[in-house]
Amino acid sequence: MEKDILVGSHVSMSGPKYYLGSIQEALSYGANVLMIYTGAPQNSTRTPLEKCKIDEGILLARENNMVIDKFICHAPYIINLANPDSEKQKFSQDILINEVKRTAGFKIKYLVLHPGLHVGIGEEAGLTNIINGLKVVLDATKDEDVIICIETMAGKGSELGISFEQVNQIIEGCNNSEKLGVCLDTCHINDAGYDVSNIDEVISKFDSIIGLNRLKAIHLNDSKNLRGARKDRHENIGFGTIGFDTLIKYVYDERLKGIPKILETPYFNKKPPYKDEIEMIKEKKFNKDLFKNY
Numbered sequence: 362m363e364k365d366i367l368v369g370s371h372v373s374m375s376g377p378k379y380y381l382g383s384i385q386e387a388l389s390y391g392a393n394v395l396m397i398y399t400g401a402p403q404n405s406t407r408t409p410l411e412k413c414k415i416d417e418g419i420l421l422a423r424e425n426n427m428v429i430d431k432f433i434c435h436a437p438y439i440i441n442l443a444n445p446d447s448e449k450q451k452f453s454q455d456i457l458i459n460e461v462k463r464t465a466g467f468k469i470k471y472l473v474l475h476p477g478l479h480v481g482i483g484e485e486a487g488l489t490n491i492i493n494g495l496k497v498v499l500d501a502t503k504d505e506d507v508i509i510c511i512e513t514m515a516g517k518g519s520e521l522g523i524s525f526e527q528v529n530q531i532i533e534g535c536n537n538s539e540k541l542g543v544c545l546d547t548c549h550i551n552d553a554g555y556d557v558s559n560i561d562e563v564i565s566k567f568d569s570i571i572g573l574n575r576l577k578a579i580h581l582n583d584s585k586n587l588r589g590a591r592k593d594r595h596e597n598i599g600f601g602t603i604g605f606d607t608l609i610k611y612v613y614d615e616r617l618k619g620i621p622k623i624l625e626t627p628y629f630n631k632k633p634p635y636k637d638e639i640e641m642i643k644e645k646k647f648n649k650d651l652f653k654n655y
């Protein structure tokens with residue numbers, strides 16, 4: 362891969378090898394970056410950092426020239442900073458504060474966050490709660506070298522962050538904190554209504570509304586659904602409605618170089634597709650028979 366083309370996938374981070382196992386998994390896919398959850402995404406049970414084999418993982422990543430400073434953590438889904446219930450809001454803040462600290466513990470700089478669901482209180486009230494919650498979290502973690510990256514969402518249910526305007530509203534509400542970035546998910550923006558095939562328009566809208574300097578990660582996924590469907594169902598690269606030729610543009614576009622592209626595509630017959638998908642991306646050539654032998 363060209364040096365500033367950064368491609369990897371979500372990899373597991375679980376015992377007994379923990380982070381060392383994550384790095385080994387990513388290397389087996391031919392990736393030079395990766396994304397982990399620091400524990401199960403659906404709960405807040407966490408293995409203590411000292412058991413996670415972090416130094417061993419970093420050493421192995423270094424030996425293999427992985428681009429460690431572009432690695433990504435993903436916050437658990439249970440966080441909902443938009444929740445109107447003050448107890449649940451506090452619970453979400455506490456988990457996120459802990460996740461920021463864990464991300465720093467893994468020596469990872471970027472933590473991707475789903476901004477939240479308004480659960481019926483309306484978009485504006487939900488966005489206000491997110492802003493207030495994020496301010497608490499940013500204040501409690503100001504000494505950590507971690508950037509919280511707000512993810513662009515598909516618009517399923519009462520999701521917020523479904524337009525560049527909403528994402529920008531959150532960032533502005535937090536006084537344009539330097540500790541906030543954005544993760545753009547190609548499947549999500551397609552499902553939210555953006556024309557992903559028009560990369561120039563996507564980039565210029567992003568730049569004029571949010572600022573391209575805030576873009577820290579790209580989730581590179583195809584979509585099972587048509588533009589605007591508000592569904593959020595990821596598809597394998599080239600096998601969905603976005604298509605290979607469009608997705609490959611996001612990997613190689615000059616303006617997006619140096620930004621890690623992370624695959625969160627579905628397993629095929631319970632097998633991870635990432636090695637083969639990354640190979641297609643490196644070769645810039647779609648293989649419609651990719652899953653024939655899975």
Ligand SMILES: [Zn+2]
Pocket residue numbers: 435473475512
């Ligand atoms: Zn996500």
